[in-house]
Amino acid sequence: MKKILITGGAGFIGSHVVRRFIKNYPDYEIINLDKLTYAGNLLNLTDVSGSRNYKFIKGDITDVEFINELFQLEKPDAVIHLAAESHVDRSISNPMEFVMTNVIGTVSLLNAAKECWKGNYANHRFYHVSTDEVYGTLGETGLFTEATAYDPHSPYSASKASSDHFVRAYHDTYGLDVVISNCSNNYGSCHFPEKLIPLAINNIRNNQPVPVYGKGENVRDWLWVEDHASAIDTIFHQAVSGETYNIGGHNEWKNIDLIRLLCNIMDQKLGRSAGESAALITYVTDRAGHDLRYAIDSTKLQNELGWTPSLQFEEGLSKTVDWYLENEEWLENVTSGHYQDYYRQQYEYNEL
Ligand code: NAD
Ligand code: TYD
Secondary structure, rough: OEEEEEOOOOHHHHHHHHHHHHHHHEEEEEEEEOOOOOOOOOOHHOOOOOOOOEEEEEEOOOOOHHHOOOOOOHHOOOOEOOOOOHHHHHHHHHHHHHHHHHHHHHHHHHHHHHHHHOOOOOOOEEEEEEEEHOOEEEEEOEOOOOOOOOOOOOOHHHHHHHHHHHHHHHHHHOOOHHHHEEOOOEEEOOOOOOOOOHHHHHHOOOOEEEEEEEOOOOOOEEEEHHHHHHHHHHHHHHOOOOEEEEOOOOOEEEHHHHHHHHHHHHHHHHHHOOOOEEEEEEEEEOOOOOOOEEEOOOOOHHHOOOOOOOHHOOOHHHHHHHHHHOOOHHHHHHOOOOOHHHHHHHHOOOOO
16 A cells, blocks of 8 residues: 655646546545645546545645644555646746745655655655746757756746756665656646636637737647656656656647647537638737747656656547547636736737
8 A cells, every 4th residue: 555645736736636546546546635736626537536546735835833733644655756836927927926836845745755764765755747838948959858958037947957967866865766758838628728728728718819829939749637647657666766867748739839729629519610710810029038949858768667658649639639629618617706816917918
């Protein structure tokens, strides 16, 4: 019997990881620790929340006393740490929150794990889920490997880079068993509509302008979220302590090309005439410090641990659009209230 503490399990990726572990490992006890910020949503887990091997705890990873008590009480065998502030645009307007959650929160968990597991580090594991954005930006060519030097540009990526360094420091200094993965952009169901793909789906659905930053030339490497969850499963169970793995889909898209493809898919699904959705595309002021291109070399993960992505992008995007169109209530729920204030502040004044 293994007890696994998953942080941020009510968020986008975390909910897919929680579901996968509940279903694939019925002999594990899964504890989901989440503060339920605007991005955390227990509706993401309604299909599995009644499972015998699942427990939800509401709590803040930056609350050092609470985290220490939780470790002493639950004595988890392992941690899979996903809780974070995750949106670059929010990090530009409120960097301090990112330092608190992503840096202080991670160190608070590492410290509690260090104390709780003292004398027996070999039988415990701290898995830190990170991002390819720590590597900074690529030019027209090249790929991020695990050896690429860190060069973060946004407050979000700087805070994730800092947390990665702390995780490695706890391995090198105290001997904690840690693993880190750095993944490219994810897409799929339960993605909060502040990120490009779900925001665009929601706006197209509502016949609202689809904001494209700058000229739409920036490139991202998109991976289906369930493939990320399967990579996390593989790495959690098979990785050597202290190692880092890049996760990616070999699936680079310029933002504008991706949005055009999405518009075509939505025209078909909504019974609109060709080009109707694309007419909503609106170029807006570029993001400050906008990284030009991310692209992942995941050879190490594929060669050493045998992981490969399962889904082609066009199929994944089509499935994702279906999910949002079938779950309008979920969308209505998360876009009411504070979302409207966020949207107004982020987009009202910057149309080009
Ligand atoms: P998300 O914003 O959807 O979810 C984050 C979750 O963390 C939410 O449920 C939120 O309530 C919780 N949380 C936030 N602050 C907390 C705190 N102080 N205490 C406890 N819980 C807290 O994020 P996501 O997209 O699911 O990303 C999950 C992880 O994966 C993050 O660490 C992110 O950096 C990383 N990542 C994301 C992507 C991506 O494309 N979304 C890609 C690579 C890596
Ligand atoms: P996003 O989904 O925020 O992920 P990240 O910044 O972590 O890569 O953005 C993906 C790309 O889409 C990025 O280049 C910024 C761009 N973008 C837009 O053009 N318009 C938008 O409204 C948003 C949210 C993002």
